[in-house]
Amino acid sequence: METLAAAELLAALGHESRLAIFRLLVQAGREGMVVSAIGEQLSMAPATLSFHLSHLTRVGLIIGHRESRFIRYCAEYATIDELIAFLTRNCCQGEACLTTTRDAKGAGRASPHPTTTKRA
Template sequence: MQLPTAVEALSALAHGHRLAVFRLLVRAGGEGVAAGEIAREVGVLPNTLSTHLNILGHAGLISSRRDGRSVIYAANYDGMRDLLGFLVADCCGGRPEICGSLGEIAERSACCAEDTPA
């Protein structure tokens, strides 16, 4: 990932509602969530949600697909991994003890728990 792409993704996440939408979609997994349900869960009006979804999509963090009359949004896990990889690429100047184990952090998180499908 290049710096401008990382900045765009971080900028997209630097808003409370967009971050809430992204976290909701990450939790939802590959099946995604319909736009109406996202609006209800996050507590935003549909037209405002549309703007947020467009920003997240343009940043490569989410994708959408049509399912009948609904639009289903899902997290783009490749985009998320690319951003996380960019953020830790130069982690701690070769001294991993400074950062701790990012793998252990992921294992403790809800998305990576054994009983939760990823």
């Protein structure tokens, strides 16, 4: 992935509504969600939702599939993987050093250094 492409993806996610849509679709998994369910879940007006879905589709973060009268959107995991690889390519001087730690809410997060236990 080139720097300009990564910047475009990150800029798209820099808007609160688009980030909320994207996170919801990532959470939904490969099954994705139909437009009406996305709008209902996020309490977003149809025109606003359509605008943001179009933007996320244009940059390649999500993809829509027509199902009869509905369009089902899902996250484009290949693009997400490329972006993560780009962002972490030179992490820790190229060494495999990321470990996953748990925050107070139990959510996993990457840490550039192994967690160590301090003794008193």
